[in-house]
Amino acid sequence: MPELPEVETIARALEPRIRGRRILSAEFRGLRVLRGNADQTAAALAGKKIRTLRRHGKFLVFELEGDQCFVVHLGMTGKLLMNGVAGKHTHAILSLDSGMLLYDDIRQFGRLELSQGLPARVRKLGPEPLEIPVDAFAALMRKRKSRIKALLLNQSFLRGVGNIYADESLFRAGIHPLAIAARLRKDRVERLHKALTRVLREAIEAGGSSISDYVDIDGRQGSFQVKHNVYQRTGEPCVKCGNPIRRILVSQRGTHFCPKCQRR
DNA sequence: ATCGGTACCTGCACGC
């Protein structure tokens, strides 16, 4: 479900409500989403104070006292809900001194993990797309022979971009999703950097995109889906040229683009 | 080192 703007929206809403708060108890149901032992994790969390919450790509990192991190990745359908109602897809319940925090996840692709410091796989992620300067972005691109769409989805290249914002930024930059990253001319790379920055900022501003079931911690939907130009608009006329939007597969992911505005 | 394909889950929309 959630890409950088959705996770950022969650982090912004949640951080002021949990900063400095204490975890009274934790309960884990089912074994799939939690990495590590449920009883040990619950015991280690109980009584701990939350220093702060940060977003790291698509990961939410709860920094606890004692340099421990409770790391949450929402996968495709994960939700964090403050004071929601537990249901059949609730996999974790954190009871805080400021309320109840639930983790719901229908498809169970999300992961929860308690670790000392940041887990290695989170440390190994690429730079934040909203922080990387355009020259550094261009330098990284020059080294990659993969198709640009696949590269944008690769979290060790950039952290936080997913299927929606990859398609939307390529459309805005006028770049074909199958273009080879290293072969893009400098001006195209600069356009892509600008498009990516703007799309992500606008989406954060709109509270993210709610396609089927994304909601923030209070159950509110985002509104950026109404600004999508290509994502899930197969067959609809391109807003720039009127030609129908096409859908192809790139790395097994549905990829939407305008064949006229985004030439090979 | 880097790339692409597959596996992992549940639910929904669709055609027959």
Next chain:
DNA sequence: TGCGTGCAGGTACCGA
């Protein structure tokens, strides 16, 4: 009504 198919904001892992 029910069944089969394809699709969905994700990453991990494997072989080439």
